[in-house]
Amino acid sequence: MFTHAFEQGVKAYWAAITDADAASAIRLTLLTAAIVVPLNLLFALRPRGASPSSEFAGKNLLTTLIDLPFTVSPVIAGAIFVILFGAQGVLGPWLAAHHVKIIFALPGIVIATIFVTFPLVARELIPLMQAQGNDDEEAALSLGAGGWRTFMRITLPNIRWGLLYGVILCTAAPWASSARYRWCPDTSAA
Numbered sequence: 001m002f003t004h005a006f007e008q009g010v011k012a013y014w015a016a017i018t019d020a021d022a023a024s025a026i027r028l029t030l031l032t033a034a035i036v037v038p039l040n041l042l043f044a045l046r047p048r049g050a051s052p053s054s055e056f057a058g059k060n061l062l063t064t065l066i067d068l069p070f071t072v073s074p075v076i077a078g079a080i081f082v083i084l085f086g087a088q089g090v091l092g093p094w095l096a097a098h099h100v101k102i103i104f105a106l107p108g109i110v111i112a113t114i115f116v117t118f119p120l121v122a123r124e125l126i127p128l129m130q131a132q133g134n135d136d137e138e139a140a141l142s143l144g145a146g147g148w149r150t151f152m153r154i155t156l157p158n159i160r161w162g163l164l165y166g167v168i169l170c171t172a173a174p175w176a177s178s179a180r181y182r183w184c185p186d187t188s189a190a
Contacts, residue, residue: 017057028109033171036113038168045163046119066119066126077115117173121166128162 006013016022054108063082069077083089085102095102102108140150 028106031106032109032113035110036117037167037170039114040117040121041163043118043169044125044166061077069115072117078112080133081112093095117170120169120173121163122170124162125159126164129161132158 017026028126084091085095085108086092087103100107102111134160136154137150140154141147145153
């Protein structure tokens with residue numbers, strides 16, 4: 001990728017990335033990542049219930065939702081997205097009547113990116129939390145620590161590296177998808 005990017009020199013590379021379309025794509029990618037990463041982070045940190053020691057109604061549904069993006073083809077997910085939010089889709093006429101644009105707009109990009117990156121942080125944390133168990137948290141709670149203090153002093157230090165890795169994966173996903181479409185070689189001359 002670097003060879004192709006710099007094959008015409010640094011000047012051509014700089015002109016390509018400062019182009020108005022490229023700058024717009026970079027801003028859109030940064031905005032999408034700024035919305036998606038915190039949402040996925042909050043989702044991944046919330047369900048401590050995915051550990052084997054806790055049982056609750058809907059645990060199987062939660063696990064299924066986490067794994068759904070891995071099992072559904074992106075083509076099928078895109079088709080469902082169009083069926084739901086497209087102009088002729090299930091919600092399309094209502095959205096058009098209320099001047100809400102989802103497909104080919106920021107909300108659609110955010111929804112699609114959340115769907116694709118949904119499991120990345122959670123799938124890094126769940127095995128880590130399962131391996132560590134929740135004995136430390138239970139001990140802190142039984143000694144009088146509150147939920148927030150237990151999280152900040154016990155849970156977060158124990159999961160910080162898995163959390164960081166999941167956030168890096170989640171952050172890289174929007175960049176990888178936009179780079180794939182923006183920097184593909186021009187084959188029209190061939």
